[in-house]
Amino acid sequence: MTKPQVSINAYCRTSQLLSHLRLLPIVAVITLLIGCSTNVTVNGDYPSALVARQPLSVGLVLNDSFNSYRFTSEKDNRQPVTMALGESQVQLFNRVFTDMFQSSATLKTLPTGQNTLDLMIVPEITEVQLATPMETQLNVYEVWLKYNLKVYDGNGQPVADWMMSAYGKTQSRFLKSDEEALNQATVMALRDAGARLLTGFQQIPEIRQWLANRQAPAKLSQRTER
Amino acid sequence: MRGALPWLLLCMLATSACGTSTRVDEFRPSSTLLPLNSDEKVVVVGRRHSGAYETDPDFINCIGNKLATRGQLSVMPEQQFLDSFYPWFEPRMAPLGLKRMGGMLEDPLIGKRVRELGIRYMIWVDGNIETTEKSGAISCAVAPGGGGCFGFSSWDKAANYEAIIWDLGKLGEKGRVQVDSKGSSYLLAVGAPIPFIARVQGEACEGIGTRLQSFFAPAGPGSP
Numbered sequence: 001m002t003k004p005q006v007s008i009n010a011y012c013r014t015s016q017l018l019s020h021l022r023l024l025p026i027v028a029v030i031t032l033l034i035g036c037s038t039n040v041t042v043n044g045d046y047p048s049a050l051v052a053r054q055p056l057s058v059g060l061v062l063n064d065s066f067n068s069y070r071f072t073s074e075k076d077n078r079q080p081v082t083m084a085l086g087e088s089q090v091q092l093f094n095r096v097f098t099d100m101f102q103s104s105a106t107l108k109t110l111p112t113g114q115n116t117l118d119l120m121i122v123p124e125i126t127e128v129q130l131a132t133p134m135e136t137q138l139n140v141y142e143v144w145l146k147y148n149l150k151v152y153d154g155n156g157q158p159v160a161d162w163m164m165s166a167y168g169k170t171q172s173r174f175l176k177s178d179e180e181a182l183n184q185a186t187v188m189a190l191r192d193a194g195a196r197l198l199t200g201f202q203q204i205p206e207i208r209q210w211l212a213n214r215q216a217p218a219k220l221s222q223r224t225e226r
Numbered sequence: 227m228r229g230a231l232p233w234l235l236l237c238m239l240a241t242s243a244c245g246t247s248t249r250v251d252e253f254r255p256s257s258t259l260l261p262l263n264s265d266e267k268v269v270v271v272g273r274r275h276s277g278a279y280e281t282d283p284d285f286i287n288c289i290g291n292k293l294a295t296r297g298q299l300s301v302m303p304e305q306q307f308l309d310s311f312y313p314w315f316e317p318r319m320a321p322l323g324l325k326r327m328g329g330m331l332e333d334p335l336i337g338k339r340v341r342e343l344g345i346r347y348m349i350w351v352d353g354n355i356e357t358t359e360k361s362g363a364i365s366c367a368v369a370p371g372g373g374g375c376f377g378f379s380s381w382d383k384a385a386n387y388e389a390i391i392w393d394l395g396k397l398g399e400k401g402r403v404q405v406d407s408k409g410s411s412y413l414l415a416v417g418a419p420i421p422f423i424a425r426v427q428g429e430a431c432e433g434i435g436t437r438l439q440s441f442f443a444p445a446g447p448g449s450p
Binding site for chain 1: 280314319336
């Protein structure tokens, strides 16, 4: 009774081995594809900003699509690039808003109805463009990021819709890997986005108008008191 | 003797072929050496406003190290400086002229930070290194019994950099140094590839670092 059992087991093992061998070319192709692609989880440190804090209470709305944003290049004539940008851009926006405003809170969704916040800002990444070493002829990446910042007042009324672009480039020409070069270019682009936010936010005409309208009643009440 | 001939030729090629020529020019508005107190620092920063090239951070570090080790100057690392003043010296915001720098120093936050960190001189370095000419070809093959390469390739590199010294204490330009460095590198492959690399960027760093160092007064006994 045992002999047939052994032969059945041997048959099963052989067929399992054959099925595994059949998978070999697929595994090889997948390995090759992974080997030829560039996958980066963007990782950078963003410094504290040297700016005067605005006396405003601001809500920064970071939704799930922003938090877990991942860019995949779609061009067919170059090696695929996948870039997990979400975590790093959340880190940057949190840092910048903390330094920019007297009070800053991170929210998951835009609150409905009246609240204690002066402004609510919903950033969204609308476009990512890449120039790869194949195009630059060096181990140098160029990264363009385009953000759309929707600004609402405390009542949820739209105040401004700001398109903000940022640019970064690999600075060291002798980085060892593609991943390192792409990470450096993206961190530079995110630093540039932070610089645009810190210096350009108050220059948006709609924001300037809103700030002027906000300060006008305060000035009027001061004059009346005098 | 005959067996040593190829090696002799190879050594001659190695010593003569990949030479580098470097020219350093300078401009000094005054012959007085720049004073630096023990609590004052120098910072070397790369210009990165041009879209066509980036001044390599490694080159900036190389100059900073030369000033710190040979010149015995107190040098703040570039990245530490950029982070301390974020976002004011990012490529988009960095002042291109002294007038704008003066305006920035009038900002209470920036002026206070400059004084706190003791930054007296700022050295802007602008330029890059590029491959000007490339020729030759090398082919490699691998077979079950082994592999090897055969051929000859050469390339020329040219480095052009300019350094400008700004005095942040008295707000003025204190000097300029320009360096042009050229060199040819070779790759000879007879079985194994043998590189003869010209140290173009290294020579440029050496030239600019040594000349910049000569602008500053030697560190006194109380200096760091």
